[in-house]
Each structure stands twice: as structure tokens, then as C-alpha cells.
Amino acid sequence: MIVLYGAMASRAHRVVWMLKELELPFEHIQTNFLDGSTHTPAFLAVNPNGRVPALKDGEFLMCESMAINLYLAKKYGNGLAPANLEEDALCTQWSFWVVTEVEKPLLFASANRALFKAESRDEEQALMAIAKLDRPLKVLDAHLASRSRHPAKDAFVVGNRFTVADLNIATVMDLAPQCGISLDAWPHVKEWHARCLDRPAAHDWKSVRFSIPRPPTPLGLLKMFV
Ligand SMILES: N[C@@H](CCC(=O)N[C@@H](CS)C(=O)NCC(=O)O)C(=O)O
Known part of the structure; x- marks a missing residue:
């Protein structure tokens, strides 16, 4: 069980x-x-x-x-698992990548756009966090662009199917559409992310709405996100 x-x-x-x-x-x-x-x-x-x-x-x-x-x-198992040692290494690589490079700035931006109560949000902090996303998301965008097969835009992160690497990255990025963070600057990421979220297994998350309290001190804020 x-x-x-x-x-x-x-x-x-x-x-x-x-x-x-x-x-x-x-x-x-x-x-x-x-x-x-x-x-x-x-x-x-x-x-x-x-x-x-x-x-x-x-x-x-x-x-x-x-x-x-x-x-x-x-x-x-099923196709979501890595098929060999190299795919396993790459699924691990991208899973570490998304939590070290993307998760914190995205969470910080999401908090300041939507998750904190309206009076506790700070748009300048949201924009600074979104600027931090540019470096990693450019990397993912270029990676997906290099894997797109024409004319269909059906790129995946590892191999040529949806794997745990796609799921782990896409689910960390779930907050972007919920919190009004545009992915327009990274068109391949935007298209790939929408495709991942379209999977029936991801649908439960769409109806989830929540808020988090803004920590009262800058140190509290630092502890929450850094
Ligand atoms: N790196 C952990 C982070 C887990 C985490 O921070 N979870 C939050 C909820 S989303 C939590 O339980 N916070 C409670 C606390 O910090 O006291 C993971 O990805 O599972």
C-alpha cells in the first residue's frame, strides 16, 4: 500500500x-x-x-x-522511467537542475504576484525574481528547440517520450500559469509546458488555489526562499 x-x-x-x-x-x-x-x-x-x-x-x-x-x-515503470543508465543520469540531472536553478526564483515571483495577500505583494521583487529565471529557462528553451522534430513541436526533455524528467520540471513550473508569470519569453518552454499540463494526470492541480503568509521580517523571507 x-x-x-x-x-x-x-x-x-x-x-x-x-x-x-x-x-x-x-x-x-x-x-x-x-x-x-x-x-x-x-x-x-x-x-x-x-x-x-x-x-x-x-x-x-x-x-x-x-x-x-x-x-x-x-x-x-512504464515509459516514464529512464530506459538506461544515461537516461537515468539525465533524468536526475534535470530534476536537480529544476530545484536548484528554477524553483526558488519561481516561488518568490509567484508569492509576490499571487500567493501572498494582495497588500503583502511586491511587484519589484516579483520582477527581480522573474529576471533570475531567464538564465535557466533560456537553457531549457534552447534544449527543447534542439529536440523539436519538424513540423510537429513534440520535444521532450529526455528521449523522445514524456518521462519523469518532463514531469519533475513541469510540476515545479506549475506555479507560472497559476500566478500570472508569462512564459512568452521562452516559446519552446511555453509550448512544452502547456503540453505537459494537458495530460489528464496533471488536471487535479488546476483547481488548487492557496495563499501563503508573507514572513514578517526580511530574515524570515530569506529563510523561506533561500
Ligand atoms: N525539497 C523538499 C521541500 C519540501 C517543502 O519545503 N515542503 C513544504 C510545503 S510545499 C513544507 O512542508 N513546509 C513546512 C515547513 O517548512 O515547516 C521537496 O521537494 O520535497
């Missing part, structure tokens, strides 16, 4: 997408990270980091959304 901890309005939605792609039944424990539920002794026994998502697969317990998705793809 698979158990997923974490509400949809959290990084747990990344794993819900993967579980649905793989058509795996699972128990969903909607642990809310905003009300202290991730810091109870019971939850800390599941994930001592006090964060969601966490996953239990039988007796096996793990955390970290990208690693969970790589595990699920490899264990439960």
Missing part, C-alpha cells in the same frame, strides 16, 4: 501527478504544512525534516518530491 503525506496545495501535488500517471492506488493523508501538522511528533517520525511530501511504500519511507518521483518511475 502506498501512502502519500501532504495536501494538494503543497509540493505533494508533484507526487500526486506521478502516482496518477502510473495509475497507482494510494492513501492520501492531507497533512497541511501551514497549520503545524508537519511538526507534530507523529509526522516528524515520518519525515524528521517536518516537510511534505513524504511517501510510504509498504515499509519503505522516503521524502523529497523529486527523489520520490524518480523512485516511483523506476519502481513502477
Whole structure:
């Protein structure tokens, strides 16, 4: 039996997408990270980091959304899994890439555009964060452009099919369309992202709306995003 901890309005939605792609039944424990539920002794026994998502697969317990998705793809297979060692390396590479290069500026921009209450948003900070996205998204844009087969624009990040690499990158970038962050500057990324989000397994996320409180001090803000 698979158990997923974490509400949809959290990084747990990344794993819900993967579980649905793989058509795996699972128990969903909607642990809310905003009300202290991730810091109870019971939850800390599941994930001592006090964060969601966490996953239990039988007796096996793990955390970290990208690693969970790589595990699920490899264990439960189908075309989403890497087909060989080189694809495995590239799926890992792109999963690390998106959380180190894209996630924080995108989250910061999204918070200042939509996730913080209107009176706590700062458009200048949003624009600075969006500017930081240019370097990594140019890299992804050029990568996808080099893989596009004409006339169809059907490029994928690794191999010539949708894999865990596409899913992991696309799900980190989910906040962009929700939070009014245009991908127009990176047309191949925009087209690829829309195509990924069109997959039925990704649809649950479309209806999720949430807000996060802006930390009261600049240090709190730094701790939240850096
Ligand atoms: N790198 C982790 C980050 C997990 C994370 O920060 N989760 C947030 C919710 S989206 C959380 O649980 N925060 C609770 C806290 O920081 O106390 C992952 O990708 O799984």
C-alpha cells in the first residue's frame, strides 16, 4: 500500500501527478504544512525534516518530491522511467537542475504576484525574481528547440517520450500559469509546458488555489526562499 503525506496545495501535488500517471492506488493523508501538522511528533517520525511530501511504500519511507518521483518511475515503470543508465543520469540531472536553478526564483515571483495577500505583494521583487529565471529557462528553451522534430513541436526533455524528467520540471513550473508569470519569453518552454499540463494526470492541480503568509521580517523571507 502506498501512502502519500501532504495536501494538494503543497509540493505533494508533484507526487500526486506521478502516482496518477502510473495509475497507482494510494492513501492520501492531507497533512497541511501551514497549520503545524508537519511538526507534530507523529509526522516528524515520518519525515524528521517536518516537510511534505513524504511517501510510504509498504515499509519503505522516503521524502523529497523529486527523489520520490524518480523512485516511483523506476519502481513502477512504464515509459516514464529512464530506459538506461544515461537516461537515468539525465533524468536526475534535470530534476536537480529544476530545484536548484528554477524553483526558488519561481516561488518568490509567484508569492509576490499571487500567493501572498494582495497588500503583502511586491511587484519589484516579483520582477527581480522573474529576471533570475531567464538564465535557466533560456537553457531549457534552447534544449527543447534542439529536440523539436519538424513540423510537429513534440520535444521532450529526455528521449523522445514524456518521462519523469518532463514531469519533475513541469510540476515545479506549475506555479507560472497559476500566478500570472508569462512564459512568452521562452516559446519552446511555453509550448512544452502547456503540453505537459494537458495530460489528464496533471488536471487535479488546476483547481488548487492557496495563499501563503508573507514572513514578517526580511530574515524570515530569506529563510523561506533561500
Ligand atoms: N525539497 C523538499 C521541500 C519540501 C517543502 O519545503 N515542503 C513544504 C510545503 S510545499 C513544507 O512542508 N513546509 C513546512 C515547513 O517548512 O515547516 C521537496 O521537494 O520535497
